[in-house]
Amino acid sequence: MTYAFRPHVPELTMASGPCSIYPQVLSAMGTRMVHHRTDDFVALMRSVSDDLSMLFRTVGRVLPVEGESILGLEMAAYNLVEPGDVCINLASGYYGAGYAKVLRGYGGTVVDVAVPYDTSVSIEQVRAALDAHPEAKVLAFVHSETPSASENPMEEICRECHSRGVLTIVDSVSGVGGSDVRFDEWGVDVCVTGPQKCLGSTPGMSLVAVSDRAWERACRVIAETGRYDRSYLCLLPWRSWVECDYVPYTPPISSIYGLKAALDIVADEGLDNVIARHETAARATRAGIRAMGLDLWVDDESHMANSVTAVRVPDGIDDTMLRGLMDERYGLHISGGLGEEAGKLIRIGHMGYTASRQKVLTALSVLGSALMELGYPVDMTGGLQAASAA
Amino acid sequence: MTYAFRPHVPELTMASGPCSIYPQVLSAMGTRMVHHRTDDFVALMRSVSDDLSMLFRTVGRVLPVEGESILGLEMAAYNLVEPGDVCINLASGYYGAGYAKVLRGYGGTVVDVAVPYDTSVSIEQVRAALDAHPEAKVLAFVHSETPSASENPMEEICRECHSRGVLTIVDSVSGVGGSDVRFDEWGVDVCVTGPQKCLGSTPGMSLVAVSDRAWERACRVIAETGRYDRSYLCLLPWRSWVECDYVPYTPPISSIYGLKAALDIVADEGLDNVIARHETAARATRAGIRAMGLDLWVDDESHMANSVTAVRVPDGIDDTMLRGLMDERYGLHISGGLGEEAGKLIRIGHMGYTASRQKVLTALSVLGSALMELGYPVDMTGGLQAASAA
Amino acid sequence: MTYAFRPHVPELTMASGPCSIYPQVLSAMGTRMVHHRTDDFVALMRSVSDDLSMLFRTVGRVLPVEGESILGLEMAAYNLVEPGDVCINLASGYYGAGYAKVLRGYGGTVVDVAVPYDTSVSIEQVRAALDAHPEAKVLAFVHSETPSASENPMEEICRECHSRGVLTIVDSVSGVGGSDVRFDEWGVDVCVTGPQKCLGSTPGMSLVAVSDRAWERACRVIAETGRYDRSYLCLLPWRSWVECDYVPYTPPISSIYGLKAALDIVADEGLDNVIARHETAARATRAGIRAMGLDLWVDDESHMANSVTAVRVPDGIDDTMLRGLMDERYGLHISGGLGEEAGKLIRIGHMGYTASRQKVLTALSVLGSALMELGYPVDMTGGLQAASAA
């Protein structure tokens, strides 16, 4: 008898992602290996592909890229942005602002549309930027900003850009599966999500939807810039997947198993129902937080994300102490703020497996109990009543 | 009661990789999520790091990059090769030959040292190339060529290059863990392996060892070429991992669990013993194949890999029919040949979990039985006796 | 790709047992088979045995009997009770009262000491019964009565019986591991527990501790009554286990794996700490329930169990509707009342994995939210504050 490592894992993780994931996904991850060039694996990949198209609501093929979501986002720039291209970048949060670097990394001339991180960009601001920069080739933004728990109006932005012939690059890593995304209908061009947020699977992949316009641009950009056309960042090797089911690299087989289990949950429950469940969890969390007497970070309910909620740290409370108490005494791990928001907010993730009424009540009651222990009064009767009524 | 997908998986996979993996790894993959910015996960990563240094026999930190091994290999070129650099590339197999494209993709002037794919490059050939190209900056080669089951003399090549100040880029995806690799002692500069071969875990990561010289070169190359310094392909973001345990992206948490379980097996059994087990499996397979009356693909025993064995398809036998019979009647999946070798050879993987005497006997007896069914006589008594004596 | 069944499982079960169990136990259940007559399995059983002795605080060997706990309890009667033996039976609950049938089934003349099911038997009542029946051979009782969430004073009862030479049969199925049990020190004779309550493993075994006096009595009873001495109910075949590690039947190997994982948790955390965790969970639940404005079922805090709490169903509330709402809307399954208590009480299990502060807050907030939805006011601020302060 020997011993196997067992990492310490909190009872429950409701952080900005990854959160605790579906037990069915955990179970699927333990499925034995099959070689990726067998008919059996190809059949599995086809099935995953159908599910992904359903998820993005596209007739096209989504690329199951192996690597963290940031890879998929960089691929967008590698393939769509030529030196000198004017790129409008909506900087409504930590990740959105950061994407300017990627665009510049590939030669883009970036026009930042910046708003404070506690709100989202309005369609009017987008129109103004497009009007001011009719030469813009690309507009990039983050659909759901997990660092500040805000959400940009994806449908309006994408429809506007599409009508003007501007390509959109959308980081919807924590959006797809939790908020409505209609890739074809809205005319999106590149949209990236990950399995580890609203899908409730494990991190390690970029799921990349690509429009026909984006494919065309990619061919031209790669040819004109002379960028390496077999690069891991290049879209072109993925034509074999789109055209004849051939994944150009050894796929992450166990992650595919987990992803398939997660997509099966979506298919069984129905995508609309899964999104509604995320909306309910978000609404319940917000109602509970407010009724407890706490403040939400984002300025307006219509700007808030479905997958995560940011709460202002109450006056007199140290967020590290608060989260430490929640962790150690109650086994619940949530996130703090990033960058400038560090210390100012805490974030509760309700995505995938944790997008449930039970988990929301758990988070609210643990947060409330910890605050009361630290001497900060909250109204839990009101909080739970509001959450359950939401 | 609903139903969960269950992919069809062969009883046993002894292909060119991935093969069937350790049950302990499968079990570890089902461990619940922990957020990657917790102390617990950081402690796990530190432990993985120590194990990886032990595996590569280096005091430096190995990078646990998220993405297929080809990503790690492209990173080597992105960071070490400037336009115009003379790069010697040893083309002793399908992957080795293919790496010339990557080097050229980053502006390298490639000098190919080509040998037939059924042998390996000799140290004399390497010396001759180095002599002929004293201006060479980089020499790249594949340590263990799974497509043809050959192995290049990594120690001699790396020592030679090191003494001449030429940086080495070594693809040891199917080498590390199955053959001896002494990163520091031999003066290797970049060495890439994957968890899905001799470690017996799942595909999805590049494990990249980087020498101090390579780090220095990377800083200079990125600065001089103006390549995007936050790219997923750039080494520089990984300084935070080397210096302060900070993985620059969300790591593939489940894959890390699987990798840790695989590394625990190495630590428990002892790296030398694990390598010896691979050598035994390879030797037994070769002895068995020969005594059965079949021919090995590679010209000389000293050029053969420890992780996979290539067997010439006997005259009059169709390799697709043979492998199909092994698959369907006996539940054993092995590989055929790639590219020009398609139809000429079959490949038996004995790596990680399948590097065992039992699995070798299973492979030999299934192969022998299938051949006999197809009317091709083999000497199984001799074959098994030779294999067990090896 | 085929599909495997997947039973619908609530997000969380905090019923009277089984409750949701430790993830480590679930993982261990998937360990591959080993034949039970191998040295490896015998070593595992020895280790389990040491852990069980630690758990019961006995130097003797605990029997890992295969079959539900009721089997272990019937074994006690089969081996210790002869026709005509006077047996005092403490009927302080559903299971306690029911045991009279077992004693009579083996010829016992039963003296019932009955108390209402919302309290426990006092040591004075026990002494009076023993005084009134000096000829009594056996006294049987339930330590922790899950149907009514009460607990009898095991230490005092066992010490008293021991001093008078009366053998004790103790049903501690939901006691051991959650409340202190000192088998040797208190002079207990037969004590039965199961893996599916405070140990947090799966149902299917009786763990039976047997004193030397009980072993002696068993030998005599079997000989004198002529009961079949190789029966599955007979203790005698288990001498081979006690004396030479030989389990007399094929053991339930997977259940043993699960049990070992559960016992490892106890060993890692420390038995005293595990019991303290159960006490805390029970105390917090009770404090929360009271402060919410609800009533506990059992008459006095000192009579309440550590593993489960019974709450009176508030006036005007239908318990089926209440529990249905908790199940369907909040994914939390708890128990109702049994027999005469049906409709009068609901029961919240906090045992093994669910004996945690987080799970208690979850149960309280789900219960409170459901009651508020049904129009019944509760004080959640007070409830959670009291629970967290407990």
Place this chain on the structure above:
Amino acid sequence: MTYAFRPHVPELTMASGPCSIYPQVLSAMGTRMVHHRTDDFVALMRSVSDDLSMLFRTVGRVLPVEGESILGLEMAAYNLVEPGDVCINLASGYYGAGYAKVLRGYGGTVVDVAVPYDTSVSIEQVRAALDAHPEAKVLAFVHSETPSASENPMEEICRECHSRGVLTIVDSVSGVGGSDVRFDEWGVDVCVTGPQKCLGSTPGMSLVAVSDRAWERACRVIAETGRYDRSYLCLLPWRSWVECDYVPYTPPISSIYGLKAALDIVADEGLDNVIARHETAARATRAGIRAMGLDLWVDDESHMANSVTAVRVPDGIDDTMLRGLMDERYGLHISGGLGEEAGKLIRIGHMGYTASRQKVLTALSVLGSALMELGYPVDMTGGLQAASAA
């Protein structure tokens, strides 16, 4: 990071049972707990019940009893045998002979029909015994004797007994699922199997089929003998299961999950195909063993079991050394002989998951290699050719 126990488990177990089991079963065992009194669990049990009826080919309900198979066999005697009843017991092996003790334990007057342990009982011998004892109430026998790998002609025996009004008690622990059993058509009365043999699940249950005649007899026997009618051994509490889906005890939930997965495999593959697979594995093993130059233990092919094959230990070979070598060098665990057969035979199990052509080749080649290493010549070419042609 802490460490979890990991028992040492052989690469492959092909013993007399349990053997290595289906991966799907291992996976199912890790499913989370559901309380057994929920609608969800009741639905699962109904589904298991339908599958079990299909397995035994009966319209009646099979009892999923919790406890090793010997418990189910003792239940048969407890409920069907009154003191003084003449019971014919076919003693064709270790277990068959041993059952006389059980029958006597419940007062039966046993008539043993004994044959050597390397053959089976003929229908003529059964008829002669029935003719000689027209007063016999019960006839008991073992369908498949794993200790000697023989099989009695169940159909003929049961039909003969049924036509004479003699109740049959059949131990088919290693028969059902691997050999044809038609409970209703053949007029069997009690038939017991276990999940850990041909079903490829884990040990811990008795699956007991009971005819209407047996139910009637049980009612009368319990009433007339005054045996405890709520005993764990009594059939009567199981009426609630037969009549209204109510399992009388807490069922072994995880084992039920495993059993369901195993039954799903039977349903997917088809019971006839599963039996044919066992027949093929047995035939291939026997053909291989003979062609290798070794001797089978049982006198005639028609008397041999489908689930296990017994091989005479060759002259000059020590069976402990042989099996030790197979274990340590090749990771394959098989069984030796029991009782008088110890040292004389080795037994290879091919049941459930191990009833496959691949596993048979593995067993033959490991056995052959080990024998050759010990200096005993075998013809592996002939052996494997015969096995694959069988």
